[in-house]
Amino acid sequence: RECHINCGPDSMAPDPAKQTTYSVSFLLGDITDSFEAFTLNLLSSLLVSGPNSPFYKALIDARIGTDFAPVVGYDGSTREACFSVGLQGIAEQDVKVVKEIIAKVIDEVIENGFEQERIEALLHKLEIQLKHQTTNFGLALASYIAANWNHDGDPVEMLQISENMARFRQSLKDNPRFLQDKVKHYFKISSMYHTCIRPYYMVLKLLVGIAMGIAGLELITAQSRPQDASSLPALKVSDIQQTFALTPVEMTYIEDEVPVQYCSQPTNGVVYFKAFTSLNTLPEELKPYVPLFCNVITRMGCGSLDYRQQDQQIELKTGEMSASPKILQDNDNLDMYEQGVLFTSLCLERNLPDMMHLWMDIFNNPRFDDEEHLRVLVMMAAQELSNGIPDSGHLYAAVRAGKTLTAAGRLQEMFNGISQVQHMKRIAEKPELLTVLRKLPRIKTHLMSNENMRCAVNATPQAIPDVSMEVEKFIRNIPGFGKKKKDKKLIRSNVTEKPLNPEDAGSEVSGGSEATKKIVFSSFKACQMKTHFQLPFPVNYVSECVRTVPYMNPDFPSLLVLARLLTSKFLHREIREKGGAYGGGAMLNHSGLFTFYSYRDPNSLDTISAFRRSVDWAKAGKFTQEDIDEAKLSVFSTVDAPVAPSNKGLDRFLYGISDEMKQKHREQLFAVDHDSLVGVANKYLTTGHSPWGTAILGPKNESIARDPTWVQRIGRSQWIQFSVGPAIAILFEAGGK
Numbered sequence: 001r002e003c004h005i006n007c008g009p010d011s012m013a014p015d016p017a018k019q020t021t022y023s024v025s026f027l028l029g030d031i032t033d034s035f036e037a038f039t040l041n042l043l044s045s046l047l048v049s050g051p052n053s054p055f056y057k058a059l060i061d062a063r064i065g066t067d068f069a070p071v072v073g074y075d076g077s078t079r080e081a082c083f084s085v086g087l088q089g090i091a092e093q094d095v096k097v098v099k100e101i102i103a104k105v106i107d108e109v110i111e112n113g114f115e116q117e118r119i120e121a122l123l124h125k126l127e128i129q130l131k132h133q134t135t136n137f138g139l140a141l142a143s144y145i146a147a148n149w150n151h152d153g154d155p156v157e158m159l160q161i162s163e164n165m166a167r168f169r170q171s172l173k174d175n176p177r178f179l180q181d182k183v184k185h186y187f188k189i190s191s192m193y194h195t196c197i198r199p200y201y202m203v204l205k206l207l208v209g210i211a212m213g214i215a216g217l218e219l220i221t222a223q224s225r226p227q228d229a230s231s232l233p234a235l236k237v238s239d240i241q242q243t244f245a246l247t248p249v250e251m252t253y254i255e256d257e258v259p260v261q262y263c264s265q266p267t268n269g270v271v272y273f274k275a276f277t278s279l280n281t282l283p284e285e286l287k288p289y290v291p292l293f294c295n296v297i298t299r300m301g302c303g304s305l306d307y308r309q310q311d312q313q314i315e316l317k318t319g320e321m322s323a324s325p326k327i328l329q330d331n332d333n334l335d336m337y338e339q340g341v342l343f344t345s346l347c348l349e350r351n352l353p354d355m356m357h358l359w360m361d362i363f364n365n366p367r368f369d370d371e372e373h374l375r376v377l378v379m380m381a382a383q384e385l386s387n388g389i390p391d392s393g394h395l396y397a398a399v400r401a402g403k404t405l406t407a408a409g410r411l412q413e414m415f416n417g418i419s420q421v422q423h424m425k426r427i428a429e430k431p432e433l434l435t436v437l438r439k440l441p442r443i444k445t446h447l448m449s450n451e452n453m454r455c456a457v458n459a460t461p462q463a464i465p466d467v468s469m470e471v472e473k474f475i476r477n478i479p480g481f482g483k484k485k486k487d488k489k490l491i492r493s494n495v496t497e498k499p500l501n502p503e504d505a506g507s508e509v510s511g512g513s514e515a516t517k518k519i520v521f522s523s524f525k526a527c528q529m530k531t532h533f534q535l536p537f538p539v540n541y542v543s544e545c546v547r548t549v550p551y552m553n554p555d556f557p558s559l560l561v562l563a564r565l566l567t568s569k570f571l572h573r574e575i576r577e578k579g580g581a582y583g584g585g586a587m588l589n590h591s592g593l594f595t596f597y598s599y600r601d602p603n604s605l606d607t608i609s610a611f612r613r614s615v616d617w618a619k620a621g622k623f624t625q626e627d628i629d630e631a632k633l634s635v636f637s638t639v640d641a642p643v644a645p646s647n648k649g650l651d652r653f654l655y656g657i658s659d660e661m662k663q664k665h666r667e668q669l670f671a672v673d674h675d676s677l678v679g680v681a682n683k684y685l686t687t688g689h690s691p692w693g694t695a696i697l698g699p700k701n702e703s704i705a706r707d708p709t710w711v712q713r714i715g716r717s718q719w720i721q722f723s724v725g726p727a728i729a730i731l732f733e734a735g736g737k
Contacts, residue, residue: 008536009536010386010536013066013089013383013386013425014066014089014378014379014382014383014386014424014425014428014429015066015089015428015429017091018065018066018089018090018091019089020088020089020090020091020092020094020095021069021070021086021087021088021089021090022069022086022087022090022095022098022099023069023071023072023084023085023086023087024084024085024086024099024102025071025082025083025084026082026083026084026186026187027080027082027186028040028074028080028081028082028083028186029080029081029186030079030080030081031076031078031079031080031081031147031148031151031153032079032148032151032152032153032154034148034153034154034157034158034160034164035157035164035167035168037076037081037148038161038164038168039168039171039179039182040074040081040083040182040186041074041076042122042126042168043074043179043182043183044073044074044083045073045074045122046114046118046119046122046179047073047083047085047109048068048072048073048085049073049122050311050315051299051307051308051311052115052118052308052311052312053118054105054108054109055068055085055102055105058101058102058104058105059085059087059098059101059102060376060380061373061376062101063372063375063376063379064087064090064094064097064098064101065087065088065089065090065094065098066087066088066089066379066380066382066383066428067087067088067089067379067380067383067384068085068086068087068088069084069085069086069087069088070088070387071084072084072085072086073085076147076148077147078147079151083186083187085102086098086102088383089379089383106183106187106188109180109183110180110183110184110187110188111180113176113177113179113180114179117312117316118312118315119172119179120316121312121315121316122315123165123168123169124315124316124317125315125319126161126165127165127348128270128318128319128346128347128348129319130161130162131267131268131269131270131348132268132270132319132346132646133267133268133644133645133646134644135641135642135643135644141159144158145158145159235633236629237629237632237633237636237670240633240636240640240670242666242667242670243663243666244640244662244663244666246659247263247648247649247652247659248263248264249261249262249263249649249652250262250263250264251501252468254450254472254475254476255476257450258450258453258454258455258475259454259455259500260454260455260456260457260468260471260472260475261454261455261456261457261649261652261653262456262457262459262464262467262468263456263457263458263648263649264459264460264461264464265458265459265460265645265646265648266460266645267458267459267460267645267646268645269348269349269460269463270319270346270347270348270349270459270646271346271347271348271349271352271355271457271458271459271463271467272344272345272346272457272458272459272645272646273344273345273346273347273355273356273359273455273456273457273471274342274343274344274345274455274456274457274650274653275342275343275359275453275454275455275456276326276340276341276342276343276453276454276455276653276654277340277341277343277447277448277449277452277453278338278339278340278447278451278452278453278517278518279325279339279340279341279446279447280339280452280495280518280520281446282443282446282447283442283446286439286442286443286446287411287414287415288414288419288420288423289436289439289440289443290325290341290415290443291325291415291416291420291424292378292381292424292427292436293323293341293440293443293444293447294322294323294324294325294341295377295381296374296377296440297323297362297366297444298310298314298321298322298323298362299311299377300366300367300368300370300373300374300377301366301367301370302358302361302362302365302366302367303361303364303365303367305361305367306367306370307367307370307373310358313354313358314358317347317351317354317355317358318345318346318347318351318354318355318358319345319346319347320344320345320346321343321344321345321355321358321359321362322343322344322345323341323342323343323344324341324342324344325339325340325341325342325415325416326338326339326340326341326342326654327339327408327411327412327415328340328408328590328654328655329406329408329550329551329590329591329592329655330498330519330550331550331551331552331655331656331657331661332550332552332553333521333550334406334408334547334549334550334592335406335407335521335522335523335524336496336519336520336521336522337406337407337408337411337519337520337522338517338518338519338520339411339520340452341447342654343359345359346646349459349460349463349466352463352466352467352470353470356470356471356473356474359474360474360477360478362448363448363449363478363479364477364478364479366440366441366444366448368437368440368441368444371432371433371434371437374433374436374437375433378424378427378428378433378436379428381424382424382425382427382428385420385421385424385425386421386425389421389535389697390537393535393537393541393599393600393697394541394542394543394583394597394598394599396417396418396421396541396697397541397542397543397597397695397696397697398543398545398595398597398695399412399413399416399417399418400413400417400418400531400533400543400693400695400697401531401543401544401545401595401693401694401695402545402591402593402595402693403417403529403693404526404527404528404529404691404693405526405545405546405547405593405691405692405693406524406526406547406591406592406593407520407522407524408591409545409591409593410524412591418533418697448478448479449478449479449480450475450478450479450480451480452517452518453475453480454500454517454653455471455475456649456650456653457471458645458646458647458648458649494520494521494522494523495518495519495520495521496518496519496521497516497517497518497519498516498517498519498656499516499517499656500516500517500656501652501656501658517656526547526691527691528691528692528693529693529694529711530693530694530695530709530710530711531694531695531696531710531711531713532695532696532698532701532704532710532711532712532713533695533696533697533698533713534698534699534700534712534713534714535697535698535699536699537697537698537699538699539581539600539601539602539698539699540598540600540601540602540603540604540607540696540697540698540699541597541598541599541600541601541696541697541698542584542596542597542598542601542603542604542607542608542695542696542698543595543596543597543598543694543695543696544595544596544597544608544611544692544693544694544695545593545594545595545596545692545693545694546593546594546595546684546685546690546691546692547592547593547690547691547692548588548592548593548594548680548684548690549592549684550592551590551592551655551657551665552661554668555676555680555683555684556588556592556665556668557665557668557669557671557672558668558672558676558677558679558680559588559594559680559684560588560635560669561628561631561632561635561669561672561677562586562618562631562677562680562681563585563586563587563588563594564586564631564632564634564635565618565623565627565628565630565631565677566585566586566614566617566618567584567585567586567587568585568627568630568631568634569623569627569631570613570614570617570618571584571585571586571596571610571611571614572584572585574610574613574614575598575601575607575610579598579601579602579603579606579607579610580601580602580603581598581599581600581601581602581603581607582599582600582601583598583599583600584596584597584598584599584601584607584610585597586611586614590655594684594685596611596614601698604696604698604701604704605701605703605704608694612687615681615685615686618677618678618681618685619678619681619682619685619686621674621677621678623674623677625674628672628673628674628677632669632670632672635669636669639666639669
């Protein structure tokens, strides 16, 4: 069967002329056969995961499209599983070419099979997944076995992963063509389903007629009426412990300069390594390229390894190796922040030397010589960012709204906001990437050294001695120790030094030097701005941010509780229940920005009005002690949420938040009362008292267009009022199954 679906064009696509998506799905076996499902899941990964997989080589490296189709790989959510593969971002005339390539790859796999090293890398990945501990273990486990159990499968068999791995190895030993036979059975004999999604260029107008009858009025009345929840069982604030378990860490220093934090944890034989390096010396014109640098630094090759060999080694020896830009707001001053890149990885204890050697090669000799592969990575990144807007539009709106309120917010928008989406789109549209490629070594020079670096390791107590030797070897063998310490000075006048940990203020580490971190002190002037991005969606993503206070300010806990109070007692009812949005509320995080938001909202200005009414409601104190207790419980559900062994001590490592600071914050949360909530609402959220920023992502709005106080951001002329991202996802999944 073949299915052709027409949909609206995506204005954010890397190449506007290539917006067709093609996919083919194959029907697989019954998911209640747990070993067969296990085998097919592994087979799917071998076919499509990573640059060494046959479909990646044939489809992605060929640069026919931008990325795999949205639904790719094994899907075991239905009684009969399926496997899907295809491309998005292709020209319509290339559909036949993609179809032929898929058929050719299947024939080649049946003929040649898979390299043994790739199979071992995949089994190693499974071994790490079994040992890696997460905070959502129970939920993930329930999700993993749910489909099988719902179709009368044996959930216990699903959990016998080690046994299935052993049986899989034995099957390969007994029949070297075991996987090839599976491919032949399911991909040559099995039935398949084709889906082709094409853009068409026309304006779609959403005509919504709302009949408000008696039933609707009764619904609004019921929604506005206070609900009696007294008969429901509930946790009380008095049930929460006044203290929390401390996380001991040990700090050592390499050459009295590079601090390394060691945290002994029951990691089940896994070592977690993190390194944070500063961006303080990086020229401003290179900063927009930092997210791209982080995206490709572990995917371009290093040392003697090309990108395929590097990927193979990463899969064989580690669980992951990645980098991400970080903007860390200061705990005491909203005009101060730390900027850098966080490198993270994990591995089994036996593979630690190999992982650190890979990091050494990446820091010393990253390979920036393959323009064609960079083009592939850029197109994939641009497509991923474009696809992510419909699902995370409220986050993009919040980042944009906070851009004009703090210096850290401005940089956050550059790295993680709409500006970065547009920047990547412009890069993807460039006819050649040589100029971009030349920027990467410049970024590496400023970033990848042990100057202004700090590291963190979480491992079992028994492994710490060996880990410390490997980490020290890594630090000593990367650039940075060439300068004498007395010659090192702050490069810029707006950079100041602060103790790495607050309790170390005034103390000195071994060797007579104080452990510090470099903080950017900005003279940034906050200003109010309202921005409307016209995007091809029938719904809005709305956010309004208020500059308030940093983490250590005594008012921070009250604002934190107020955000939960407004969400549950006012905003949810007004925005979700009455307004029809998918969701909405208020939040406060370490940035010090009090953020209102709504998600997939049919309204825009009405929602902003609801934000303002919620403030009036809070200032009037129209809430009870029971409401306050519920908000506190909600806050403590986050404060006391389980922390995985891999992330213990992370707040201290990144933000310098010690256990003592957390305990003080905890005590302040308990002390929040009615008067303090009304007080912070009046002090910070009253119009004119603090700078506000507003952002809306959504369709054209005549009222906003007529209002000169709004900054309009209008895209290409072919942008239309149609939800491209969600429509493609929904139609595609419906067709593929």
